[in-house]
Amino acid sequence: MNLLTLTEKVSLAKSDKHFLNALLLDYMPFIKKCVASSFFKSQSRADNLTDAMLAFAHSVQTYNQEQGAFIQYAATVIRNRLFDSVRKELSARKRFFSFSTLINEKDTTWETEISLQAYNKAEEEEKLSLEIEEINSEFAKWGFSWAVLLKKCPKQERSRRIAMHVAETVRQDADLLADTLRTRQLPVSRLAALYPKKALENYRHYIIALIILSQGDYPYIYSFLPHHFTIEEENS
Amino acid sequence: MKGVIVQVGDPKSIVLFNNGKIQAIPTPPDCHMGMVVTVKNNNAIKIIIITSIAVLLLALGIFIGARYWGTDHPPVEKPWQGGHGHGYMMERGR
Structure with missing residues (x-):
């Protein structure tokens, strides 16, 4: 797997779960760095890491070469996902505030588009559900x-x-x-x-x-x- | 604390949390397998218990303080018991 370029690894990971998991493991330091850089004190670091890993898996599924380098794309998806979860939590607490000061105005439109494209909650839950079904049958064997x-x-x-x-x-x-x-x-x-x-x-x-x-x-x-x-x- | 519902049940569903815990929580509305849930620890009970203990300890401290140090105890004067004190030597000298 080490001989492949990152783009090739990503395209393989789209269809192969083992490749996706290997990519997740290989890029764990990068994911943790993304979490550390956009960490809010109100949030739990473990929750942010879970969100970031799910976002990374989604960015693998939704990436195409026209969108530029994968790392940059994944970083944007992860960051937007973390901001989304903070927004949700704050709005739940009725203390919503704008992130316009935190995000560069020029990038906002492009990033929001990527975020929406990449984050599909229903799709994510469906994938989780399929995995749980497989796990249930594996557990039954044990x-x-x-x-x-x-x-x-x-x-x-x-x-x-x-x-x-x-x-x-x-x-x-x-x-x-x-x-x-x-x-x-x-x-x-x-x-x-x-x-x-x-x-x-x-x-x-x-x-x-x-x-x-x-x-x-x-x-x-x-x-x-x-x-x-x-x-x-x-x-x- | 984030988790994923791994088994739906009534009245409780099993959740795998991201701290490794597997716990049963009351089934949320529209619950389905694979649903991501966030559970916030309710610290209200903890706060109430800690505050009650602190108040009780403070009250106990005030009570003990008032009981033993707060009241004025005059020094007890005991009658002279005799013995080899100053008075005895003076009497002997006479």
Whole structure:
């Protein structure tokens, strides 16, 4: 994939979910930078990142070469999406104010056009819905459902972080991942050397769900998984 | 906190939130699978509880203060018990 130009990657990602997910992962620093540059104190950074990832996925779907460089296009779509969500929130609080001072007047018309073209809520929700249906059938193969996950999901943030680290460890190790996918069971004995056995036993379903969701088949749902900012990104 | 509805139910639907939590929330109107929802934490109860505790502690502090330090306690005068004090030595000298 590295030999392809960005435009080629984007056109491939339009039809291939794995390419789209890979592109999302590759451009995560860029997405986080966009979030950091248009971050409003009233907003949650995690919410902004989810919005930005969804906007990036949309910009891949709606991009054509005539619109110039993809990065510039994606940055505009992400920025407009974040502004839209701030506008919505402020209007909900009855404290709407104009962003005319924040946006260059010359670019406004062009950017609004791109934003409208790129952001289609119904289409986005339809894609999410299709992915959830696929996830449901995948979960059924593993013998659990969202209702089970609801009961097994760690309540504490610290426990969720441990579960995420476990999922990441499995995902990074090709052998562990292949074993997990083949046997459809978490290799608890091998992971017990690194993580507390009790956590592995208790959050087994949740960890497996994280592995399934972050494998690359569900780029839209992937936007709803936690992606933490590093300290440098927080300060930028 | 943003999330996506992964299972619609009545009266509650299951939501995957972007902090990794999977939670059941009351089903919103026009709810469908894939619907993006934003849930705001309601801090009103927290604020009320914290304020009540603060007020109670303050009242307790005022009560204790008034009970032990607020009233005027005159120094207690005890009758002379005798012993090897100044008076005894003076008596012996005489």
